[in-house]
Every structure is written in structure tokens, then in C-alpha cells.
Ligand SMILES: Nc1ncnc2c1ncn2[C@@H]1O[C@H](COP(=O)(O)OP(=O)(O)OP(=O)(O)O)[C@@H](O)[C@H]1O
């Protein structure tokens with residue numbers, strides 16, 4: 001009984017917080033827009049009994065919204081551009097995050113806790129405020145331009161805000177800890193005598209890094225990339241605040257469909273497809289985690 | 299005497315022989331802790347040099363200086379008369395087997411062994427043969443494809459050994475290479491090591507906690523204590539003529555009898571216990587001094603009747619008997635409470651042994667059986 005309960009809890013959790021909302025979104029995606037509350041038809045009518053109501057409801061479902069999405073190239077472009085932005089910013093986050101994680105793992109033991117704190121510290125203030133702060137830094141009159149101008153490195157202010165560059169900066173900044181922490185965990189576990197063994201067997205420092213450190217950090221790198229890529233793909237706040245009008249991301253499209261156009265069915269369809277796209281990397285991520293666990297158990 | 303053809307291997311006695319490794323006044327400090335304290339030591343080509351000493355005395359540190367992972371704080375090390383100070387680890391013709399094994403967890407057993415070969419000048423085609431040879435030697439053929447976490451502790455140790463042997467280096471450093479192996483496999487591997495050494499002429503420096511192992515394989519043994527080398531000598535000399543109480547006590551079983559020596563001719567007359575006759579022992583001492591008489595239990599004879607001819611004899615009663623199968627050690631208590639151990643071969647079955655608990659017995663030894671130690 002107790003065991004059953006323990007097993008049931010996470011499943012109930014999953015059911016309540018993921019599957020039910022998803023079912024609702026899925027259901028709306030099969031509906032049509034309407035000027036009503038809620039703003040779609042059909043709605044469930046249980047006057048002739050629950051089963052009859054549901055049967056009646058399902059019979060009115062259609063794939064019109066999905067057809068609409070394939071027809072309008074705005075959506076495909078938004079998906080593709082989101083994929084591109086998410087992939088590129090994951091790559092940039094890796095470029096920045098790996099050296100940080102490496103430095104942390106190589107730092108003296110007594111420093112590591114402090115460095116870890118510094119990485120996590122930004123999470124203690126609101127994400128929105130931190131993104132707003134970047135507007136102040138990146139704007140034409142912003143701190144960055146002021147600094148560069150006063151140093152004489154540039155003659156005219158750079159336009160960074162409201163371009164894709166600002167989006168990349170925002171994503172790399174926001175998701176950096178998700179990249180650093182798993183890589184750090186992998187590197188910290190690594191036995192330093194492995195590098196000595198590699199050198200003893202004839203490796204230079206550089207080749208020991210590529211032949212030993214990198215393969216051992218691989219699982220951390222994979223985990224970090226997924227942790228950045230998956231949320232970045234659906235990111236909405238950063239492109240809206242920093243990206244301006246020329247940044248097309250599916251998260252922004254979704255938001256506009258829901259709140260500007262009040263077209264819940266199309267917005268739901270966009271969300272369902274986004275989820276379908278994300279399922280592939282999520283499954284791959286789970287596989288990687290599972291393999292890691294198995295290796296550790298052995 | 300041995301004919302000149304099979305001359306005994308003893309390059310350290312030959313004044314013209316150049317040592318392969320030379321430590322000259324080497325000191326190594328970690329912060330204000332001195333791990334190696336002013337060591338001067340020569341190790342010769344084709345030696346099988348064993349380092350013995352208690353945990354933390356600096357054995358691994360000494361090895362790491364040879365491998366190139368630690369720099370001496372002061373003093374110099376040379377290999378083949380070349381100063382090692384500025385030669386990085388990957389340029390030294392030295393391989394080390396790590397005490398912690400340091401196997402690459404992401405590589406299979408095969409790739410671990412091949413790792414060093416792939417970084418060497420060995421032609422690609424010859425690598426598989428060499429790896430196979432190492433796998434055969436360490437009896438790991440069946441495990442070639444496994445990862446280090448999929449094999450047992452003893453197997454891991456053998457992979458580490460195979461990996462360090464693969465490149466056939468000029469100098470091989472083995473830090474407790476056989477500790478995790480069972481006795482049978484350990485003996486086999488010891489003979490394999492000696493065989494490899496015969497064939498390749500590699501010089502071995504080996505750390506071991508197993509005295510029997512040091513005695514079996516080593517050309518010379520160095521006994522260390524707290525960063526200092528107390529004695530370097532052949533296994534026989536270390537055992538028979540230790541230079542100090544520390545060495546005598548560290549290697550094997552020993553009876554230690556502290557006392558005071560007076561010199562009479564070439565013999566010391568040692569007063570060591572009230573009511574006991576003095577001990578007579580041959581010695582090089584020239585003046586009377588405080589000393590410790592040390593004698594191995596197997597050099598003490600035990601008998602029911604008073605022995606006639608032996609110089610030294612004491613009477614006591616059997617306090618305890620330790621049965622070791624082929625040998626028995628009798629702990630004999632003297633009237634004043636001191637205990638002396640005597641070891642005899644078990645020629646008869648256990649039920650028929652001559653002495654048992656509480657039996658009065660005589661212990662005796664000649665004047666050349668023990669040593670007089672002043673350190
Ligand atoms: N990097 C280091 N920093 C500080 N102290 C060290 C360092 N390496 C070794 N030591 C100290 O030097 C001493 C000698 O260490 P070493 O590893 O050489 O001992 P060992 O003789 O190999 O011992 P064991 O038989 O337990 O392996 C020890 O007291 C150890 O604590």
C-alpha cells in the first residue's frame with residue numbers, strides 16, 4: 001500500500017501538472033476561434049449526458065489550424081529561426097561556459113564553494129529585472145557604448161539592442177549556469193592523476209586535455225547543451241525585450257497569437273507543434289542521463 | 299666461489315660503474331613539511347630496486363620526482379648522467395604505474411594499454427601485437443573490451459601494470475604493483491616481472507609493503523623512515539646485518555635486547571638483564587657503549603636440556619606457541635618477565651611436538667647469530 005502510494009505520487013503530479021494542461025491545449029488546438037468566453041468553439045455541452053456531450057464535441061474537431069500553420073510561412077520561419085537561435089546560443093554558451101567550469105574545477109578546494117555561489121547568485125534576483133538591466137547596458141546610450149566611446153575604441157555608438165546579437169547575449173547570460181554546473185560536476189569528479197598518467201605515457205598538456213579531459217567532460221557537456229537548448233527554443237521574454245521586431249522566435253509568435261490576436265486555437269496549435277519538436281531533444285537528454293546513471297552504478 | 303663467468307650482479311660495488319639514476323642531496327618540501335629529507339642515492343641499470351617503509355615515509359614522492367610530477371626543492375636528480383630538472387614528464391624514458399592505477403575510465407582495457415604506444419614512434423601496425431602481448435602477460439585477454447569500471451580491483455591493477463610495461467621504458471616505476479592480487483597470482487607476476495627484466499634490461503624501482511616480495515625480487519632494498527633512507531643493501535644484508543634497530547624491527551621478526559656492551563677482543567659482552575648471564579656476540583665495536591642486541595627468532599635454538607657448546611643460553615618457560623604451519627614460534631618467558639621468541643621448523647606433526655605451554659626450556663645461540671646495534 002505504502003509502496004503503491006510512493007509510486008503513485010510522482011505520476012499524479014505528472015498527470016495534474018503536465019498531462020491535464022497539455023490535454024486542454026491539445027483540445028483547443030482542434031477547435032475554431034470564436035467571439036465568446038472562452039474564445040473558441042465547440043465547448044462541452046453536457047445537457048444530454050456527459051458521454052453524448054463528449055461524442056458531440058469530438059465530432060466537431062478538425063485539423064484546420066494545423067493546415068493553416070503549414071500554409072502560412074510565418075510559422076515555419078519562426079520555428080526555423082528559433083531552432084537556429086537556440087542552437088547557436090547553445091554553442092556560444094558552451095564556448096563561454098566550458099572555460100568557466102574548467103577554471104572552477106581546477107581552482108583550489110577552498111575557493112570552489114565561493115565560485116559556485118557566484119554562478120548561482122544571479123538567480124536570487126528576478127529574471128525579468130536582469131533582462132531589463134541588459135537594455136540599459138546594450139542600448140545606443142547604454143553603458144557598453146559609453147564605455148567603448150570613452151575608451152576611443154569606436155567612433156559611433158553600436159546598435160546592439162533590438163538585434164539578434166542582443167538575443168544571443170541575453171540567452172548566453174541567462175542560461176550560462178545551466179551549462180556551467182553539469183560540466184563543472186563532470187570535471188570536478190575527474191581524478192587529476194589521469195592527466196599525469198597521460199603525460200607519463202607521452203602526451204603533451206594539450207593532447208592530454210583533448211584525449212582525457214574532454215572525453216570525461218562529454219556527458220556534462222551534453223547535459224548542459226540540452227539544458228540550454230530546450231528552454232532557449234521556446235524563449236519568449238528575451239527576444240521580446242532585447243530582440244526588437246526583426247527577431248522572429250516561436251515563443252514570441254505564440255505570445256502574440258494568445259494575447260494580441262486572442263486566437264487561442266492557433267496559439268495552442270503552435271504550442272503543440274513546439275512540444276513535438278522538443279520531444280526529440282528531451283528524449284535524447286533523458287537517454288543521456290540514464291546512461292550516466294547506469295555508468296555510475298556499475 | 300662463483301666462477302668469473304657467472305659473476306654476481308652487484309654494480310653498486312663497482313667503483314667504475316655509472317649509475318642510471320642519481321639522487322644528489324635531494325630534499326622535497328610541501329609547504330613547511332619535509333617529505334624527502336636530503337636523500338643521496340644511486341640506482342644502477344638493470345637493478346630491481348625496492349623501496350620499503352611505513353605509510354607516509356615518502357616512497358611515492360620519491361617516485362613522482364623520477365617520473366617528473368614533482369620537482370626537488372633542493373638537490374638534483376640525473377638519469378643517464380643527464381640532469382632531469384627541466385625534462386617534462388612526457389619526455390622522460392620513464393613510465394610509472396600509479397598507486398591509484400589512474401586508468402582512463404572512458405577507454406577500454408585494450409585502449410588503456412594502447413594509449414602510450416599510440417603516442418610513441420611505434421608503427422601503427424605493430425601496436426595490436428604489442429597490446430596482445432601485454433594482455434597475455436597479465437592474463438587479461440578476456441577483458442580487453444571492457445571498461446575499467448567493469449572489472450575487479452585485481453584486474454584493474456593488472457591493466458595498470460600492463461599499461462606501464464607496454465612501452466618497455468628504460469626505467470619503470472611501480473608503486474605497489476601487486477598489492478591487490480592473491481598470493482598465487484602475485485608470485486606468478488613477480489616471476490613475470492623478473493623475467494621481463496631479464497629480457498628487456500629495464501630498470502625497476504618498486505614500492506612494496508610486502509617484505510617477502512622485496513626479498514624475492516629485489517637486487518637491493520632501501521628502507522625509508524620519515525623522508526630519510528635508513529639503509530640500502532641487498533635483501534640478504536638487510537636481513538642479516540641491519541644497521542639500526544629501526545631496520546631490524548621493520549624487516550621480519552626480531553628479538554631486541556637493549557643493554558650495555560663492553561668490548562673484549564672481537565666480542566661484545568652485553569649486560570642486558572639482571573640475573574641473566576651476559577650475551578656474547580662478535581662485533582666491530584671498539585669501545586663500550588649503550589647498544590641493542592638483535593637476533594632473529596629462527597637463529598635461537600630451543601631445547602629441554604641445557605645445551606653444552608653454545609655460548610649464550612638462558613632458561614625460561616613456554617608462554618605461547620604460534621603455529622604457522624611449516625614453522626612454530628615459541629614465546630619463552632624468562633624469570634624476570636622478558637620474552638624471547640624462538641622459531642623452529644615443524645618436523646613432526648603438531649600432536650607430537652616436543653614442548654607445550656608452561657614447559658621449562660633452554661634457549662641458546664652462538665656468538666655470531668645476532669648483531670649488536672648502536673643506532
Ligand atoms: N602534494 C602534497 N602536498 C602536501 N603533502 C604531501 C603531498 N604529497 C605527499 N605529501 C606528504 O608527504 C608524505 C609522503 O607522502 P608519500 O605519498 O610519498 O608517502 P608513501 O611513502 O608513498 O606512503 P604510502 O605507503 O601510504 O603510499 C606524506 O606525509 C604526505 O602527506
Ligand SMILES: [Mg+2]
Pocket residue numbers: 357358359397473
Ligand atoms: Mg605511496
